[in-house]
Amino acid sequence: MDLSVIIVNYNVKHFLEQCLHSVQKAAKNVQTEIFVVDNNSVDGSTQLLRDKFPDVTLIENHQNVGFSKANNQAIKLANGKYVLxxxxxxxxxxxxxxxxxxFMDLHPDAGGLGVKMIDGRGRFLPESKRGLPTPWVAFYKMFGLSALFPKSKVFGKYHLSYLDENETHEVDVLAGAFMLIRKTTLEKVGLLDESFFMxxxxxxxxYRIQKAGFKNYYSPRTTIIHYKGESTKKGSLNYVKVFYNAMAIFARKHFSARKAGIFSLLIHLAIYFRAFLSICKRIFAKILIPALDALxxxxxxxxxxxxxxxxxxxxxxYYxxxxxxLIVPVYILFFLTGILSSGGYRKPLSIYKLLRGILWGVISLLLAYSLVDEHYRFSxxxxLxxxxxxGISLMLLRFFGHWLKIPGFRLDLTRVKRIAIVGHSHEANRVKQILEETRxxxxxxxFIAIDEEDSGEQYIGHIDQLTEIININRINELIFCAENISSAEIIRAMLDLTQLDVEYKIAPPESISIIGSNSIHTAGDLYVVNVNAxxxxxxxxxxxxxxxxxxxxxxxxxPVLGWFFKQKTVFFANVWKVLFGRKSIIGYSGIEGTFESLPGLKPGILHPADLFPEITLDNEKIKRLNMLYxxxxxxxxxxxxxxKAWKKLDRK
Known part of the structure; x- marks a missing residue:
């Protein structure tokens, strides 16, 4: 066996599906075994594997055991000369x-290998090659000096940014997103340290590979897409805690007590300084527009x-x-709540959602006005x-902010996204249907043709003319049919078009999903038929x-409703659970197997089946009701x- 591919999955079913399609294609000329270790996903990932990828060895965990332990489970079963x-x-x-x-066969001194990675827009991901995060290297990175002086051999060591991304280099650290390791090296240095959860x-x-006398290499001879990238969740406080703990474990394990202490102090200061700035920035970004609206x-x-x-x-x-x-701030609260519930603060900003929110706010305000004591009714x-x-002032504020290009004020003026599909007619039409069903x-x-066989009135050009097609037809997004075009061609096209303002997505074969990512700061964009509404x-x-x-x-x-319920304590408990987010008023029917493949919801007190109390519903009908809901x-x-079913609010 040449290669053992190990993928740890946690609630990313559609990404996993696309990944496995590409892995199977890459394994055609290489003796390969594929392991997927699922860390207790609840998005239907394991069922997908059983249905579409029966040849993949699935290891199911009943809890999230972390990245290291999950990988080790598969490594212990791996038979490949190399482990990926x-x-x-x-x-x-x-x-x-x-x-x-x-590459590994030609470099017997190599213990591990990383490759060139790009994000969903075709941009190079700097974490493809990294240096060892010694105290000062980490300090330069966390305080932004590496970003200010990327070509400096002193400040640019974290991402080795002074090294050419298109040349082969010996590096210190391989990225966990794609980490090829010689099996004999693993046998010598040991498996992943399970002290690191993530x-x-x-x-x-x-680092252990290097200490054992082997070398780590970075090779740009092949390129892969990594949708999320290193920076996906760096703004979150949870990331700060987990990352700091990981760095502290590493320092205690490999550095002297004095050096580890310095490392811990510097990283602690740097990370929490960055976290403080990030949190302040996020809070400011969240409250800026609502605060200006209120003002x-x-x-x-x-x-x-x-x-x-x-x-x-x-x-x-007179008043x-x-x-x-006192009263006007209450009015303002109604307006802001209406805008929020209408989606008026979602980016990019929408004038339609703003005005709809103001309308909702004033309707709610007038209803409340009619119910309050006359002492609080003014005019x-x-x-009105x-x-x-x-309506006028908040709309002008957004237009003004958009015109001045103030961050966060960008308006959703491009109402209709113009899309072109790259693929043969049959597959392109299937993808077209998915787009229609996503609404x-x-x-x-x-459509964009791949070869001479692609013809018809829907085709607007050939793949060799992508730049001209995008510019002339004002294309915002390209969707590649993975059934018809190779991953290598898709990646080459993305690299060639990085200067154009266009987004990319890939439609895996026989899938209801279309997957992509706008930037390394997003978790990825996903078009799925409307079952995920x-x-x-x-x-x-x-x-x-x-x-x-x-x-x-x-x-x-x-005080009034309580008399209608036999189980009053259950009723009150249910209401409090809803208020604190542990339950929902309406959820899926609780019969086992009727909603496991649907998007997750909090347990519901009432269910769609409650609309038909007079009908006896079997599992299949309830499953259908849940899906329609x-x-x-x-x-x-x-x-x-x-x-219709409020009297069942005391249901356990």
Whole structure:
């Protein structure tokens, strides 16, 4: 056996599917065994493997045991001369395995090998080659000196950025996303250190390979796509904690006590300094626009109120001070909540969602206005004038910010995405159908031919003319049919077109998904037929907002509603669980096997099946109901189920 490929998977089913397709193609001329270790995924990954990849050896864990331990489970079973640790969010070229094995055979001093990696836009990922993170190297990286002086041999050691990315080099650290290791080397240096749950294990193993007298190499002779990239989650506090712990383990293990202490101190200061800046930046980015909105709305009421008082009551002090400093902030809260629930703060910003949110806000405000004590009712006219001011001023704020190119103010002015599909007619039409079923707001510019057999009115050019096709047809996105075009050709095209503002996605054969990534700062973009509608972030927000509002309403009405429930304690427990996010008002039917392949939801008190209490539903019908609920999710559906089955809110 030449090669053992090991992939650790955790809830990235669609990426895994694409990865395995590319791995199988690359394994055609190499004796290869493939292991997938699943760390207790809940997205249907294991079923996908059983259905579509029966030749893959699946190791199922019943908990997330971490990256190191999962890899070790497969390494112990591996029979290959070489072991490849591969991330599931990667795509390899058809000849990648042949090239890397040839390289290792020609370099008997090599213990490990890494390759050139690009992100989903075709840009080189600097973590393809790295130096050992000694205290000062890590310090330069964490405080940004390596980014300021990338060509410096002093400051650029973390990513070895002074070395040519298109040349072969001896390096210190191999990236865990693609890490080829000689089996005999592993037998000598040992397996991955399971003290590292996530991050740092690749640095530790690379260092041990060097200490054992072997060399680590970086080779650009083959290129792979790595969708997420190193920087995917660096803004999160969780990343900071996990990464710091990994570096601390590495320092204690390999450095002297004094050096480890210095390392720990420097890394601790640097990481938490960067984390503090990152958190501040994220908070500022989150609250900037809502804060400016609130300020503008308040300014509007501040200017409009005295004018209205003078016109209507011939007095500038008709309303008490509490109106401006107590009631108006409540009005503002209604408007901001409406904009938030409408998706008006999602990037890029949408004027339509803004105005829709303001409309929702004023409707909610007027409903609340009619219910409160007359002492707190001031003027519907002022509310309507404030609404008009809010719509105009907040819209102008966004246009102004967009025009000045202020970060976070970019408007979604390109309403229709223009897409071209690269592939043969049959596969291109299949992908076209997937796009139609996703209900993506897009326009198909046409197909792009791969060879002379591709012809017809839908074809707008040949793959050799990609630059001209993109420019002339104003293409925003290319979708490659992996059934018809090799991974190597896709990667070459991405590298050739890096200067153009175009996005890329790949449609695996016989799959309902189309996968891509806009940048290393995103977890990846995914088009799936509309069965995943419930998984859209906007729908998640709406569902959570619905849950919270209903839970609060139920608590307020509980003195009356409580009399209708036999199990009053269960009713109250359910409401509190919904309020704190442990349950949802509406979830899938709880019968085993009816929703395991659907997007995850919190356990529900009520279910879609509650719409049909008079009908006896078998598992197949309930499964169908769950699927329809997930596919075409609407808040109105939740409201309908609640109205029809509210007396079952005391269900355990």
């Amino acid at each position: 640790l591969l991330n599931p969010d990667t795509v390899v070229e058809e000849d990648t395995f042949e090239k890397v094995i040839t 991050y740092g294990e690749d640095i530790d193993l690379s 503008l709305i308040f300014l509007g009421f501040f200017l409009i109120t005295p004018i209205w008082e003078n016109m209507r009551f011939h007095s500038r002090e 008490p001070d509490e109106f401006m400093y 519907r006219a002022l509310i 004038l404030g609404t008009a001011w809010s 993506l707001n897009s326009q198909l510019a046409g 419930i998984s859209k972030s906007s729908n998640r927000r709406k569902k959570r907002l619905f849950d919270v509002e209903i839970a609060i309403l139920l608590l307020l009405l509980s 997930a596919k075409d999710y609407l808040i109105l559906t939740d409201a309908e189920i609640l109205l």
